[in-house]
Amino acid sequence: MSTTEKQTRSWKAERVLDGMGKKLSRQITGSLVACVHCGMCTESCHYVLANPGDPTYAPAYKADKIRRLFKRHHDWTGKVFPWWVKAGSVYTDEELEELKDIVFGRCTNCRRCTFSCPMGVDLATFNRMARGLLVSVGIMPEGVAVVSKDxxxxxxxxxxxxxxxxxxxxxxxxxxxxxxxxxxxxxxxxxxxxxxxxxxxxxxxxxxxxxxxxxxxxxxxxxxxxxxxxxxxxxxxxxxxxxxxxxxxxxxxxxxxxxxxxxxxxxxxxxxxxxxxxxxxxxxxxxxxxxxxxxxxxxxxxxxxxKEGRIKVDKSKNPKPVTYHDSCNFARSCGITEEPRELLHLVCEDVREMYPNRAENYCCTGGGGAMSMSEYTRERLKSGVVKANQLEATGAEVVVTSCHNCVDGLTDVIRHYKLGMEVTQLVNLVANALVIEGKPAHAVVPGLEVEAGSNAQA
Ligand code: SF4
Ligand code: SF4
Incomplete structure (x- = not known):
């Protein structure tokens, strides 16, 4: 960067830009250079669907707020033709605060847009990088600071x-x-x-x-x-x-x-x-x-x-209609989609699929630590209309998820959109369906029924 830029840039901005150079793995750099702005990822984002007509929620728009910095400071195209590749910089702490509101407040790092991108752009990867750079200079939502400190x-x-x-x-x-x-x-x-x-x-x-x-x-x-x-x-x-x-x-x-x-x-x-x-x-x-x-x-x-016969289960103990919510981290980032369903079918009588599902499922709204960022709650709950519509269409009374974060995100969405559904986890359903030697197969163990709101966070 030039001497003039150094003189007019806050130390935080300078440190963020310098730090970026150390974080540019091949995966991140590939995603930063590959976008051709085709727009195919736009409709995959729940923030976009909940805010029709507002282009500032589009994944590529949000990504460009980070990409412009990369181009200006770490890519030859932006150094030579900044006006051509829309390269730009940051100078003030206020600009960093604006970037914070995008990378923490408008993206849950759910990676759904990645699955729609023909170029393999993984926004969540460099969005996380941007979060880390801001955190390194103390710019972050208060909840992130508190939880990290703990x-x-x-x-x-x-x-x-x-x-x-x-x-x-x-x-x-x-x-x-x-x-x-x-x-x-x-x-x-x-x-x-x-x-x-x-x-x-x-x-x-x-x-x-x-x-x-x-x-x-x-x-x-x-x-x-x-x-x-x-x-x-x-x-x-x-x-x-x-x-x-x-x-x-x-x-x-x-x-x-x-x-x-x-x-x-x-x-x-x-x-x-x-x-x-x-x-x-x-x-x-x-x-x-x-x-x-x-x-x-x-x-x-x-x-x-x-499967090994070490426990026996009786699915008639869980008769309510249930649906399964795939956590973004399990389904999209770790490819775990079938085992939870197999287990659910073994312990519940009435399992109904949610659409879209598996790697295409929508975020619970609480991904990426969003539940700890109270300043963005209004935006988060607004984006939850997508999840609420998905849940309601199943006709299920209980939504099951294998994620504590999702339990909280779903509970909040269900409460906000008045869906009246319960949220629970597989461990609760398996324990409830257990057939214990010496106990009658259909006896529900007192206190272990799956109750409404049993997983609600205070
Ligand atoms: S689909 Fe991929 S290439 Fe197209 S705008 Fe989105 S991130 Fe860019
Ligand atoms: S990672 Fe998820 S929340 Fe972030 S832009 Fe992509 S689809 Fe939207």
């Missing part, structure tokens, strides 16, 4: 204290002992040499501990040799949302190191799309960690138990 300092993104976490596990253990009338049922902590180390989302401790007791019930009935960890138990990773690779690596390392310390054979990740993607797919790269154990989503674990 995860840096306490090791979990909801700031759950160790004593509260352990107390919750004890409480769930006692509940389960009462419920099954079996004092030997336990939620083991820090047991070495187990076949399964079970990691969870802190939301489960804080707002939805029943998912922990349901999982424990399944492990108990399957006679699994399992444990939870007293530290390094949070499988979520706000680094995926904030674009902060250092946070991503630190969080993932805590988890991996704890499993290694316990000599666990398989790390089972409870139902969470971004948690699974962060831990299983991105974490080893961020943390530069050679993971020696197997990492598996609990969807696969539960399905395996049924």
């Amino acid at each position: 995860q840096w300092e306490t090791g979990n993104q909801m700031g759950v204290l160790k004593e509260d976490y352990l107390e919750t596990l004890e409480w769930m253990e006692e509940e389960l002992q009462d419920e099954l009338d079996d004092p030997t049922v336990s939620i083991p902590v820090d047991q070495p040499d187990c076949d399964v180390v079970y990691s969870i989302n802190p939301r489960e401790v804080k707002y939805d501990p029943r998912t922990i007791s349901d999982a424990a019930k399944i492990f108990h009935v399957a006679r699994e040799k399992w444990t939870m960890a007293s530290e390094g138990w949070d499988m979520t990773n706000f680094g995926l949302f904030s674009g902060d690779d250092a946070l991503g690596g630190s969080v993932a390392s805590r988890l991996y190191e704890k499993v290694n310390e316990l000599r666990g054979k398989t790390l089972v990740i409870s139902e969470c799309g971004h948690g699974f993607r962060s831990t299983r797919c991105e974490g080893p790269n961020w943390a530069k960690f050679d993971v020696p154990f197997v990492m598996e989503s609990s969807i696969f674990t539960m399905l395996r138990y049924i």
Whole structure:
């Protein structure tokens, strides 16, 4: 950059532009140069569909706000012919704030537009890069700052204290002992040499501990040799949302190191799309960690138990019509679409497909950490009309999702559009459908019915 530009640019703007040069992987650069502005991705974005006639929500329009900086500072075309390739720069903190509102407030990094692009442009990849650059100079939504700080300092993104976490596990253990009338049922902590180390989302401790007791019930009935960890138990990773690779690596390392310390054979990740993607797919790269154990989503674990005959289920215990919402991170980013459906059909009587579905499903509106960014709630809920219409068309009473983030996003959409649907997860339905030896097949265990709003976040 020229001397004149340096003199008139804020230090934050300068640092963002310099930092971009260090983040330009082949994948990001490919996406930044490949767009031919054909517009084929436009209609794939739920923000566009909810705001007809407003071109500023189009994926290519949003992407160009980042691309212009790349072109001006890191691509020869923009250095030589800036007017031709629409290259541009940023100079002030106000301009960075405007960019923040686009990359955090108008895109959930859901990657649906990527699937419509003939050139393979992956906006979410460089949108995340832009988020990370802004975060590096302290420009971010307040919620992102708070959650990131919690995860840096306490090791979990909801700031759950160790004593509260352990107390919750004890409480769930006692509940389960009462419920099954079996004092030997336990939620083991820090047991070495187990076949399964079970990691969870802190939301489960804080707002939805029943998912922990349901999982424990399944492990108990399957006679699994399992444990939870007293530290390094949070499988979520706000680094995926904030674009902060250092946070991503630190969080993932805590988890991996704890499993290694316990000599666990398989790390089972409870139902969470971004948690699974962060831990299983991105974490080893961020943390530069050679993971020696197997990492598996609990969807696969539960399905395996049924197939191996380790647990028996009775689908008549879940008679309400259900539909499945594919989390963006599971379906589009990890290709997991069939296993949750297979499991759902085994434990529910009436399963109805949502359209579009699988990799073409629309975001719950809460992706990319959007639930933590209250300043954009109005826009988020407006974009939720697309999801609301999809849900309503199924005629289902219950929407099932394998993601805690989606539970919150869907609950908010359902409440806002007054759909009157329940939201639940596979673990709740599997636990409810369990046939436990010595108990009649059709008896619903008291307190474990799937209830309206049971997963609603406070
Ligand atoms: S479909 Fe791809 S090439 Fe076409 S405008 Fe969208 S991002 Fe650009
Ligand atoms: S990633 Fe999702 S929210 Fe972002 S522009 Fe593409 S379709 Fe829209």
